[in-house]
Amino acid sequence: MQHVVNISGATKRFHNQTVIQSLSLSLPSHGFIGLVGPNGSGKTTFLRLLAGLIRPDEGQIQINGHTVSRRINHQVAYVAGDQGLYDFYTVQEMLHYAAKVYPDFQPSKATEIIQSLKINDHTKIKHLSKGQHTSLNIAISLSRQVPLILMDEPLAGLDPVVREDILKMFVAFAEVEKQTLIVSSHEVSEIEPYLDYVIFLNQGQLHLFASAEELRETKGQSMLHMMKEVAR
Numbered sequence: 001m002q003h004v005v006n007i008s009g010a011t012k013r014f015h016n017q018t019v020i021q022s023l024s025l026s027l028p029s030h031g032f033i034g035l036v037g038p039n040g041s042g043k044t045t046f047l048r049l050l051a052g053l054i055r056p057d058e059g060q061i062q063i064n065g066h067t068v069s070r071r072i073n074h075q076v077a078y079v080a081g082d083q084g085l086y087d088f089y090t091v092q093e094m095l096h097y098a099a100k101v102y103p104d105f106q107p108s109k110a111t112e113i114i115q116s117l118k119i120n121d122h123t124k125i126k127h128l129s130k131g132q133h134t135s136l137n138i139a140i141s142l143s144r145q146v147p148l149i150l151m152d153e154p155l156a157g158l159d160p161v162v163r164e165d166i167l168k169m170f171v172a173f174a175e176v177e178k179q180t181l182i183v184s185s186h187e188v189s190e191i192e193p194y195l196d197y198v199i200f201l202n203q204g205q206l207h208l209f210a211s212a213e214e215l216r217e218t219k220g221q222s223m224l225h226m227m228k229e230v231a232r
């Protein structure tokens with residue numbers, strides 16, 4: 001199997017707290033991966049390490065053979081909260097900006113996604129609802145031809161209708177046959193049906209990395225159930 005991510009013995013500490021502990025893991029070069037684990041298990045830190053926003057104190061992280069640093073953003077799209085959009089732009093101006101900044105950006109795909117979301121592209125970013133704001137941010141990432149897309153809790157704080165729209169957007173527009181999409185979520189049962197693989201973190205350690213199908217068949221229990229067991 002080809003791997004897009006190779007992590008070997010990665011450890012990350014903040015002050016004296018070890019947040020990611022001797023983590024080793026290789027991730028396939030395509031598929032939808034759910035990153036789950038109890039609060040404080042290190043999910044955000046894990047994604048920030050992959051995005052090159054922070055460095056491991058020990059160990060190695062490589063994406064397609066390149067050691068991760070801030071310059072890795074030509075290989076990685078990263079979505080976290082409200083970051084990345086400029087309030088004073090219209091949606092259309094934001095897409096033009098993305099096309100300038102990211103050589104891999106596909107404007108026609110972005111336009112198609114925006115239309116499917118029924119967002120008017122003349123609207124100023126600051127006038128978008130929270131759901132539209134998040135959806136636009138995700139749409140921009142899904143329009144990049146990068147091997148790895150990372151999303152930190154993209155469903156957090158959104159109502160069920162918007163969450164479902166975002167999940168539909170993943171299904172319709174993520175190119176999981178040639179890209180790897182990693183999405184962290186507390187809403188495990190909500191994303192579970194869409195997943196190809198699951199990364200389970202607990203107290204900064206890799207509890208489990210497995211194919212979702214295998215888990216459903218062999219464990220015969222839901223991921224939510226497993227997460228509750230681990231958190232106990």
Ligand SMILES: Nc1ncnc2c1ncn2[C@@H]1O[C@H](COP(=O)(O)OP(=O)(O)OP(=O)(O)O)[C@@H](O)[C@H]1O
Pocket residue numbers: 014015019037038039040041042043044045046
């Ligand atoms: N920049 C930082 N400085 C100090 N401590 C940090 C920093 N970032 C994370 N931590 C600590 O690392 C631990 C893991 O945090 P992280 O946000 O990675 O977990 P998480 O699994 O994403 O949590 P949640 O599910 O609550 O969002 C927490 O105890 C947190 O306080």
